[in-house]
Amino acid sequence: MNLTLKNQPLSAIDAELTVLFLTEETLETSEYKELLAKTGFKASQDTFTILHESGLVVCGVENYGSTALRSAAAVVVKKVKGYKYSSLKLSQYYLKNVAALVEGFVMGAYSFEMYKSETCEVSLKEIIFSSDDYNNESADFSAIEKAFNDALITATATNFTRELVNMTPQDMTPEVMAEVAETLATTNGLECDVLDEKALEFENMNAMLAVGRASINKPRLIHLAYKPDNTLKTVSLIGKGLTYDSGGLSLKPAASMVTMKMDKAGACAVLGMMKAVSELKLPIEVHGFIGAAENMVDGSAYKPDDVLTARNGKTIEVRNTDAEGRLVLADVLAYAQDTVTSDFIFDYATLTGACMVALGPYTTGMMGHSNHLKHNILKANAHSGELVGSLPFNDHLKKLIKSEIADVCNIASKPYGGAITAALFLDNFITDEMKSKWMHFDIAGPAYTESPWDVFGHGGTGAGVRMTVKFLESLSEKK
């Protein structure tokens, strides 16, 4: 499916269907009011109707804000895919909403079909945006064009992440993830460095190696770099890439293990971010570091009671092998800080079930030391379409990960506040210099869904990609 933008009035564009987004208010003054009344149409959010004779598709929206339009655009594309129409056209709904509409169409149209033996043929081939504005806002075409092109890149990168998350553990092993990164590097002009088990040993990545030890699919550290000519800032992005999380010897119960192919979502998000920033040509040097491993069981498995020495020399008492993501991140965070001097270091991980308990399944948990940085991230994220909430650190929770026999324990001694204690564990692997530049994003909730929400159907959502691109864009605007 192709999305295009034309500097032409809507009436001059040739398409089989025209899309109209109506609020209760604009329905009242619409030329189609009576016709729509006959169908029983009410302009509430996401209600959809198609008038075949008039070649009109109408979708209700609560208001002309980005959240409402993004969701409605996704409804339109999902519904129209079920008919035999090949093209759709629409006008703008204010310049500020161009991106939301593009995202709604591109992300709403996504479906995962890799493992279906029969894929259904979709007739819809083209969605054409006119430069006309439904509400008669006059915007500079070049501004519309930039918003359109940038959103297309970001939404496509988000779908790229979703596709990778959806792949099965037998197909997306750490080695295959490294190959995906290498291919991305070739097509997008990135540098790529992959560390295999031997290199990981040489680099003292013992916590990460312990997690991956019982799998036939050996761990990989992937380092991608985007280095444009003139850079304003340098940013490191770290992803948890557990291609499968069985829990290890602290084995997950059967029902909790299903969907754990999604434990690589942080890594896949970082891959999507690298794709987006290189295509957006942002003036920011961006490094992606991925810790890819499989948490499995065999005779060589790491054990509760083991003490691991991480790359930075800290010792970790393992009390639960299912708290493995933080062990992988410990080493990858240390490696990233040793390798690149950056202005910001962000990590993305499906780290804790506790984060879902705290914030619900749709919201990313943001944790770090700097309130100033949190503020800037939330500001940049305001219209990204992603939900982010901040969870606060405190010294009492920090005491819960003390160990009697090592420097730190990989689980807390009390059950509550698990998302925060996991982040406080990671804090042990952030240097003093980087404390105020580090932010941890727990995407356990929003990274994967088994029931539809927002623009998403079943599967990976690409959580983290749009939010981070927005933040990096905000850095690019500052001189």
Ligand code: BES
């Ligand atoms: N990958 C899981 C976290 C997770 C759970 C992500 C559900 C998405 C959905 C992580 O490795 C894990 O198992 N965490 C444990 C930590 C506990 C042992 C302290 C958890 O959340 O139960």
Ligand code: ZN
């Ligand atoms: Zn786990």
Ligand code: ZN
């Ligand atoms: Zn995990």
